[in-house]
Structure formats: C-alpha cells, structure tokens
Amino acid sequence: xxxxxxxxxxxxxxxLMAGGAAFAKTTLTMWTFLDVxxxxxxxxxxxxxxxxFETANPDIKIKVEPQVWSTLAEKxxxxxxxxxxxDIGWVNSENLGFIMNSDAASNLKPLVLDGWSEHQKQDxxxxxxxxxxxxxxxxxxxxxxxxxxxxxxxxxxxDAAGLTAADVATWGGVTKAAKTLTKDTNNDGxxxxxxxxxxxxxxxFSVTPAFLATVDGNGGIFDDSCKAKFNNEAGRSAVTMQxxxxxxxKVTPREALAxxxxxxxxxxxxxRYAMMIIANSRYEQLxxxxxxxxxxxxxxxxxxxxxxxxxxxxxxxxWWAVQWSKSPNQKAAxxxxxxxxxxxxxxxxxxxxxxxxxxxxxxxxxxxxxPIRQGIRATSEIxxxxxxxxxxxxxWGRTQADFNLATQQVVLGQAKIEDALRxxxxxTNDRQ
Amino acid sequence: MFSSxxxxxxxxxxxxxxxxxxxxxxxxxxxxxxxxxxVQFFQIRGFTGLENYxxxxxxPSVANAxxxxxxxxxxSLFLTFVIGFGLAMWLERSNRLNGVMQAVVLIPYMxxxxxxxxxLKWVFSKESGxxxxxxxxxxxxxxxxxxNPDSAxxxxxxxxxxxxxxxxxxxxxxxxxxxxxxLQMAARVxxxxxxxxxxRITLPxxxxxxxxxxxxxxxxxxNTLTYPLILxxxxxxxxxxxxxxxxxxxxFNDNVLGQANALAIMVFIVNIALVALxxxxxxxxxxxx
Numbered sequence: 001x002x003x004x005x006x007x008x009x010x011x012x013x014x015x016l017m018a019g020g021a022a023f024a025k026t027t028l029t030m031w032t033f034l035d036v037x038x039x040x041x042x043x044x045x046x047x048x049x050x051x052x053f054e055t056a057n058p059d060i061k062i063k064v065e066p067q068v069w070s071t072l073a074e075k076x077x078x079x080x081x082x083x084x085x086x087d088i089g090w091v092n093s094e095n096l097g098f099i100m101n102s103d104a105a106s107n108l109k110p111l112v113l114d115g116w117s118e119h120q121k122q123d124x125x126x127x128x129x130x131x132x133x134x135x136x137x138x139x140x141x142x143x144x145x146x147x148x149x150x151x152x153x154x155x156x157x158x159d160a161a162g163l164t165a166a167d168v169a170t171w172g173g174v175t176k177a178a179k180t181l182t183k184d185t186n187n188d189g190x191x192x193x194x195x196x197x198x199x200x201x202x203x204x205f206s207v208t209p210a211f212l213a214t215v216d217g218n219g220g221i222f223d224d225s226c227k228a229k230f231n232n233e234a235g236r237s238a239v240t241m242q243x244x245x246x247x248x249x250k251v252t253p254r255e256a257l258a259x260x261x262x263x264x265x266x267x268x269x270x271x272r273y274a275m276m277i278i279a280n281s282r283y284e285q286l287x288x289x290x291x292x293x294x295x296x297x298x299x300x301x302x303x304x305x306x307x308x309x310x311x312x313x314x315x316x317x318x319w320w321a322v323q324w325s326k327s328p329n330q331k332a333a334x335x336x337x338x339x340x341x342x343x344x345x346x347x348x349x350x351x352x353x354x355x356x357x358x359x360x361x362x363x364x365x366x367x368x369x370x371p372i373r374q375g376i377r378a379t380s381e382i383x384x385x386x387x388x389x390x391x392x393x394x395x396w397g398r399t400q401a402d403f404n405l406a407t408q409q410v411v412l413g414q415a416k417i418e419d420a421l422r423x424x425x426x427x428t429n430d431r432q
Numbered sequence: 433m434f435s436s437x438x439x440x441x442x443x444x445x446x447x448x449x450x451x452x453x454x455x456x457x458x459x460x461x462x463x464x465x466x467x468x469x470x471v472q473f474f475q476i477r478g479f480t481g482l483e484n485y486x487x488x489x490x491x492p493s494v495a496n497a498x499x500x501x502x503x504x505x506x507x508s509l510f511l512t513f514v515i516g517f518g519l520a521m522w523l524e525r526s527n528r529l530n531g532v533m534q535a536v537v538l539i540p541y542m543x544x545x546x547x548x549x550x551x552l553k554w555v556f557s558k559e560s561g562x563x564x565x566x567x568x569x570x571x572x573x574x575x576x577x578x579x580n581p582d583s584a585x586x587x588x589x590x591x592x593x594x595x596x597x598x599x600x601x602x603x604x605x606x607x608x609x610x611x612x613x614x615l616q617m618a619a620r621v622x623x624x625x626x627x628x629x630x631x632r633i634t635l636p637x638x639x640x641x642x643x644x645x646x647x648x649x650x651x652x653x654x655n656t657l658t659y660p661l662i663l664x665x666x667x668x669x670x671x672x673x674x675x676x677x678x679x680x681x682x683x684f685n686d687n688v689l690g691q692a693n694a695l696a697i698m699v700f701i702v703n704i705a706l707v708a709l710x711x712x713x714x715x716x717x718x719x720x721x
Binding site for chain 2: 071074077078081097098101102190201202203253254255256257258259260263266267270272395398401405408409411412414427430431
C-alpha cells in the first residue's frame with residue numbers, strides 16, 4: 001500500500017509539473033492611469049485590447065495596476081531604481097524628462113519600431129514625435145494617446161454676440177471678444193459670465209494662454225541645452241496679457257488666482273466662462289456636464305496666435321508607453337506595446353476610446369465622419385496644421401505652474417514682471 | 433539562553449526599537465544622505481556636501497515660507513488654544529445638553545483633514561461657495577477670500593482653528609475632569625470668586641494638560657501640510673506657502689530631493705529645538721516638574 005501511494009503521488013506530482021509547464025504564462029505588469037474595471041471610453045478600449053491580445057497570445061497575460069496619473073513617471077523611475085518597476089509603464093509628455101534622463105526605459109527601436117512595415121510607417125501620423133524621445137539613436141517611448149490644448153468656446157454666446165472663430169484667431173482678438181462676452185446677465189452688479197476662464201493655482205495646474213503665447217512668440221521655452229529662456233519680450237507680453245485680463249480688462253475673475261485648472265473647467269461647464277484653453281480630451285466630458293447651457297454648443301478653435309495669419313502652437317502631448325529596461329520579459333512586453341501602438345490598438349483607442357487617431361487609415365474610416373466625433377476631427381486638423389513638439393529631454397512638467405506663480409505675483413503686486421519671470425526661469429532650470 | 437528572565441525587558445523593548453529603527457532612524461539617515469547629494473530625476477548624481485543646505489538657507493522662497501509658517505502657527509495656536517480652553521470650561525459640567533454639545537464640537541475633528549479642507553475651500557470660493565452668498569448682501573460681492581493674501585491667511589487659520597479646537601478641548605476637558613471636585617467646593621464655601629478659583633485652583637492643576645496641548649498643537653501646526661495644500665495651494669502667490677508645503681513641492685513637484693531633504697532635516701532640528709524650548713519655558717515658570 002505504501003509503495004502504491006509513493007508511486008501514485010510521484011505520478012501525480014509529475015503530471016502536475018508537466019501540466020504546469022504546458023500552461024505556463026508570462027504575466028506582464030502595466031502601470032497606467034486607466035482602470036479596465038471602470039467606465040469610460042479609454043478604459044473600455046484598453047479592456048478590449050487586452051482581451052484581444054491575450055486571445056491572440058495565450059502565453060501572455062496582462063495585469064493592469066492603475067496608478068495616479070500625475071506621479072506615473074516618477075513612480076516608474078523610482079520603481080526602476082528599487083528594482084521593481086512594471087514591465088510596461090505609461091508616461092505623460094510633460095514628464096518624459098524622467099525617462100530621457102534615467103536608464104529606466106528600454107530602447108524600443110529594435111524591440112518595436114524596427115518591426116514596423118514600410119506601410120505602417122507611412123500610415124502612422126506621429127512619426128515626427130519620435131524626435132522628442134530619441135537620444136543617441138535610442139527611442140525610449142512610443143506615443144499611444146496624443147492630445148493637445150485647444151480654445152474651447154460656447155457657440156451660443158458667440159452667436160448671440162455676432163462673433164465667430166475667426167474673431168479669436170489671435171490673443172488680441174480673444175481679449176476683444178472676451179470684453180464683449182463678459183456680462184452681468186441679471187443686473188445685480190455681479191458678473192455672471194466671464195469672457196475667458198483661467199486656473200492659476202500652483203496645484204493641479206494646466207497649460208494657460210501665457211504659456212502658449214510664450215511658446216509661440218519665443219519659438220519655445222528652452223534653448224538647445226534645456227536652459228529656460230522666457231524672461232524676454234515674448235514672455236513678458238504673454239504674462240502681461242493674463243494680468244490685464246484680471247486687473248484691467250476685467251474679463252477673468254480675480255478668483256482665478258486661487259483656482260486649479262479643474263476648478264476653472266468646472267466653472268466653464270457651469271456656464272460661467274465663454275472661452276477657455278482646455279485639453280481636447282475634456283471635450284466629451286464638458287459636453288456631458290454642461291449645466292445651464294446646451295453642451296452641443298461647445299465648439300473648438302485652434303490656439304490663438306500672437307500674430308494674425310499664424311495659429312498658435314498646438315502642443316503635441318499625451319500618453320506614451322515605455323518598457324522597463326530591466327524587465328525579464330523584454331520580448332513579451334515589446335509585443336504588447338507594439339499591439340497598443342499599432343493599427344489595431346489605435347483603432348480601439350479611437351472607438352470606443354474616442355481618442356485622436358494616430359494612423360491615417362483610422363482617421364479616414366467612415367465612423368470618424370459621425371457628428372459626435374466633430375471634436376476629435378477638429379483637434380486632428382488643428383494638430384496636423386499647427387502641432388508643435390516640446391523637447392522630451394527637457395523637464396517642463398511644472399513650468400506652467402511657474403508661469404501661474406509669475407502671473408499671481410504681478411497681479412498681487414508682489415513682484416515686477418521681470419523679477420517674477422526670472423524666478424520662474426530659475427525654478428524651471430533647477431528641475432533640469 | 434534568550435528565554436531567561438534576564439532578557440525579558442530586551443525582548444519587550446526590542447520590537448519598539450525595531451519599529452523606531454525602521455520608520456524613524458533609517459529614513460532619517462537616508463534623508464540625510466540625500467541631503468548631501470545632488471539628486472536628479474530620483475537618481476543620486478554626486479556628493480555635494482552642504483551645498484543643498486546652503487541653497488535652501490539662501491532661498492528667498494524658503495525665507496518667505498518660514499515667515500508664513502511662524503505667522504500661521506502662532507496665530508492658529510493662540511486662537512485654537514483659547515477657543516479649546518473656552519469650550520472645555522463651558523462643557524465641563526455634566527448634563528444632557530453638554531453631552532450633545534461635546535459631540536457637536538467634535539464633528540470637525542472627526543472629519544478627515546483632507547475632506548474638511550476641501551469643504552472649506554468650497555465654502556470660501558467666491559464663484560461657487562457660500563461665502564459669496566454671505567458677503568454679497570453686505571456690498572462685498574467683489575471680495576474673493578482665497579485670492580487675497582490676507583484673507584487667504586485668515587481662511588487658513590480658520591481651517592486650523594475650526595478643526596483643532598476640538599482636540600484642545602478634549603485634552604483640556606480631560607484635565608478639568610481630573611481636578612478633585614472638593615477643592616472647588618471648599619473654595620466656594622470659603623467665598624472665593626469664580627475668577628479666583630480659576631486662577632488659584634483650575635489653572636495650577638491644569639499645568640501638565642496645558643503643556644501637552646500647547647506642545648502637541650504647535651508641532652502639529654508647524655508640520656501640517658493638508659491645510660495649505662488643499663485649501664489655498666500656498667497662494668495667492670506664496671502668501672500661504674508654509675515650510676512643509678515648500679518641502680513637499682521641492683521633493684514631489686520640483687523633484688530636487690537633495691534640497692527637499694536638506695529642508696526636512698532642518699525642519700526636524702527646528703522641531704526638536706522648539707519642543708526643548710517650550711519644555712524649558714514651562715520648567716522655568718515652574719509649571720511642570
């Protein structure tokens with residue numbers, strides 16, 4: 001009996017081991033701000049993508065670990081330093097500096113890009129974006145979800161005031177239109193609708209008109225060695241414009257000094273502003289949450305230019321995939337990044353993800369002409385005509401906050417504009 | 433060998449020492465190591481000696497943060513203590529109404545700091561808050577509390593007082609309850625006035641609870657991050673940017689971990705010095721043994 005049990009046990013163990021080997025899976029961990037268990041187009045798209053990929057590659061399993069979006073890059077580098085980063089990480093454009101200045105990310109050129117066919121390369125709309133993430137021939141990231149900032153405005157208010165998008169093609173035009181649109185609608189002595197909204201807090205900030213006007217008037221905010229250079233005529237004019245909107249023109253509430261970008265967007269949705277610079281990815285959310293006005297009247301215009309005849313810069317930003325350089329699953333991770341950034345992945349990001357198409361073939365499919373995708377189409381056109389890349393190696397993740405602080409200091413009379421911008425330049429340089 | 437009674441005290445203390453080592457001493461040593469190195473993008477790029485300390489000490493924004501912290505802490509401490517003491521005196525008597533009132537007063541303290549500060553931010557916001565409803569009828573419709581440096585500081589102090597008065601009340605109420613009732617009764621029989629009883633009985637017997645409350649509150653106020661981060665974001669400008677908020681921004685926003693740790697080490701030393709100073713002052717005044 002004992003002998004029988006020993007032999008039986010041995011056979012069972014052997015069969016389990018053999019079975020285990022037959023079904024061995026590589027599990028890839030991915031850090032992203034998306035959550036496949038949550039609602040929303042992008043979450044659904046990722047869920048579908050993982051399901052399709054796992055079906056096509058039964059030996060690979062994708063494990064998503066959702067993270068706070070604002071610290072993804074920092075956590076990835078810290079994880080790499082500690083030896084426990086995920087196989088794949090997502091990084092936003094503003095924080096690519098972390099990746100480009102560390103050894104945390106693999107070179108994706110041999111792993112992913114060299115495998116792209118000539119047709120795929122021709123079809124891809126963001127080939128130029130690789131210059132921002134290429135260092136010494138190594139490509140550290142692949143774009144997944146491109147986005148940009150645009151001028152969003154309420155068409156109902158524009159129509160009532162006899163204004164069109166052409167009237168806000170320059171910042172001068174924006175100021176003029178904002179004066180017309182700022183109104184006390186119930187004659188109680190309080191402004192009910194402000195011409196243009198700003199969120200100038202140093203926490204949860206975003207790109208503001210001053211930042212964009214500086215990039216436009218200055219041709220960027222860095223020199224070739226990532227040294228900040230905006231304490232000049234372009235920077236001073238741009239910050240003065242924002243200061244004047246609050247102090248002189250009274251088209252922006254003073255409360256903007258204490259508002260985060262999210263606060264200001266909430267106010268825009270609540271009908272308190274006629275115009276605002278907002279990330280295109282907020283378009284659908286704003287349409288949905290518009291209160292007291294018809295969300296269908298939300299319209300998109302290119303970023304205004306400093307001079308007439310040339311639109312302002314549509315900063316090409318968004319989310320990139322990076323692969324941990326010390327991942328034990330280099331080939332499998334590269335395979336999934338290739339899938340997410342390839343035509344099949346791009347198709348899902350577009351629908352149901354409702355993101356800007358990254359391939360011409362996706363952009364030209366019939367679904368894109370649906371009226372509900374008017375926002376995506378408009379943004380795609382703006383990116384195609386005036387898309388501008390920020391240098392990936394330079395850290396500009398908090399330079400917008402430096403511009404906000406400069407504006408605040410000038411409004412409050414705490415500093416002259418030259419001193420405020422010098423301080424902002426210094427703060428940006430300290431982060432390089 | 434280790435099971436002998438001789439080692440029992442070491443075994444009992446050992447766990448606490450290990451916890452202290454893991455959560456205080458080792459992070460402190462790592463923090464100090466970072467503070468004497470150039471840390472860029474979370475990677476140590478070279479030993480810099482005391483350069484980070486020098487840069488922090490010479491930074492005008494750190495000097496401003498220090499001024500803000502002193503103003504915020506001292507004003508908040510004074511108001512929190514006075515209100516907490518007043519509440520404790522008021523609610524000392526045991527009756528049904530006071531039982532309910534104690535629970536009501538404790539509500540701000542029971543609410544998470546983060547949630548409380550977010551609620552107050554909505555209250556003080558001009559565009560969507562209740563403050564506008566209160567100020568507009570008084571002809572102050574244009575006043576934006578959070579966009580004005582002085583009123584933003586007042587709002588920050590209000591946040592601290594609103595939440596922490598309950599803590600002061602609990603501590604002092606416990607002290608008041610521990611004073612033997614017969615002392616007060618005897619003084620009353622002898623014809624002592626309420627003010628006399630307060631000065632000669634209540635205050636002397638509350639020395640230790642007062643000391644603990646003041647020290648605990650002061651350390652809390654000097655080191656608090658949630659109030660300025662959530663309510664005012666350090667603004668407008670840098671008018672409510674405290675030292676701890678500056679430290680947080682240096683470390684987690686600007687990613688200059690060397691400077692952030694240099695500031696953290698200095699704040700740590702200042703904290704110890706403050707407690708030692710308070711202890712000395714109280715000892716000198718004969719309030720504690």
